[in-house]
Amino acid sequence: MPSILTLPELETTKDVKENVSVLAGLDADIEKDIRRAIRKKVHLSIVIPAYNEEKRIPKTLKKILDYLEGKEYFSEIIIVDDGSTDRTRKVSVRIPTDRVPIRIHANSSNKGKGSAIRKGMLAAKGEYVLFMDADMSTPIDELDRIIPQFHKGYDIVIGSRKMPGVKINIHQPKHREIMGKMFSCLSRIMTVRSVHDFTCGFKCFRRACIKKIFSRQRLNGWCYDSEILFIAHTLGFSIKEIPVTWSDSSDSKVRLWKDVVLSVLDLIRIRINSMLGRYR
Numbered sequence: 001m002p003s004i005l006t007l008p009e010l011e012t013t014k015d016v017k018e019n020v021s022v023l024a025g026l027d028a029d030i031e032k033d034i035r036r037a038i039r040k041k042v043h044l045s046i047v048i049p050a051y052n053e054e055k056r057i058p059k060t061l062k063k064i065l066d067y068l069e070g071k072e073y074f075s076e077i078i079i080v081d082d083g084s085t086d087r088t089r090k091v092s093v094r095i096p097t098d099r100v101p102i103r104i105h106a107n108s109s110n111k112g113k114g115s116a117i118r119k120g121m122l123a124a125k126g127e128y129v130l131f132m133d134a135d136m137s138t139p140i141d142e143l144d145r146i147i148p149q150f151h152k153g154y155d156i157v158i159g160s161r162k163m164p165g166v167k168i169n170i171h172q173p174k175h176r177e178i179m180g181k182m183f184s185c186l187s188r189i190m191t192v193r194s195v196h197d198f199t200c201g202f203k204c205f206r207r208a209c210i211k212k213i214f215s216r217q218r219l220n221g222w223c224y225d226s227e228i229l230f231i232a233h234t235l236g237f238s239i240k241e242i243p244v245t246w247s248d249s250s251d252s253k254v255r256l257w258k259d260v261v262l263s264v265l266d267l268i269r270i271r272i273n274s275m276l277g278r279y280r
């Protein structure tokens with residue numbers, strides 16, 4: 001009987017499928033072990049923070065699964081349900097998937113996007129870990145342009161709506177765009193000078209930097225983007241910003257003025273945390 005010890009050598013789902021077909025008829029326990037091994041060999045994790053996303057998330061999950069279907073590597077999807085009061089969790093577990101596990105983490109109450117991102121990133125097992133918004137404002141196939149940047153040696157690759165080459169299909173409302181620009185300008189002064197767009201919800205990280213960055217991340221609110229990029233920069237990780245496609249979704253959960261004021265206060269908090277050595 002083939003030994004389970006050969007499993008770590010399996011590199012692609014094609015390998016696993018071939019081996020599963022050999023093993024499946026022999027022993028149900030072995031198939032279980034293979035599934036466990038698949039989970040351990042995750043190459044790509046996709047983390048989605050979700051707050052009251054019952055309407056948007058099923059379509060997003062289906063699109064991601066379609067995209068991953070064409071890939072030979074292993075992957076997983078992690079949804080962090082941040083105390084949703086709707087059926088976010090229920091509709092997510094109902095999505096049929098046979099080869100890409102969808103794992104759901106849940107906060108008992110709404111703690112904020114920053115908190116959800118931290119939870120999901122620290123739970124992810126992938127060699128590369130992407131976080132993205134549930135509304136898929138940046139389409140998942142932009143990953144095809146992100147991953148090659150890691151082969152050039154970058155540690156973090158982030159989507160940007162503020163660079164030449166960007167394709168904006170549906171713009172954010174004018175006031176959101178202006179506020180976004182002002183926030184990015186302030187973030188640049190307070191955190192990382194070289195970044196143009198801090199708040200695009202499409203950022204991918206190499207495994208080696210995830211624990212170091214996200215175990216230091218402290219902010220739970222919307223300013224987490226600036227904080228994680230600041231931590232990454234402080235720790236010496238390289239960040240590559242690339243232009244992406246963006247289609248705004250009208251159903252925003254940002255409470256405009258309140259969240260902007262809180263984010264600016266959080267920028268000050270980042271500097272204070274840094275001075276107190278909390279990111280070291």
Ligand SMILES: Nc1nc2c(ncn2[C@@H]2O[C@H](COP(=O)(O)OP(=O)(O)O)[C@@H](O)[C@H]2O)c(=O)[nH]1
Nearest residue numbers: 049050051082112113116133134135252253254
């Ligand atoms: N965990 C968590 N996620 C949130 C919260 N609010 C929004 N999100 C998620 O953050 C992502 C972006 O939210 P969205 O409303 O599209 O923000 P916008 O595109 O900046 O207007 C989505 O995946 C939301 O479900 C929250 O309070 N907690």
Ligand SMILES: [Mg+2]
Nearest residue numbers: 133135137249
């Ligand atoms: Mg959105």
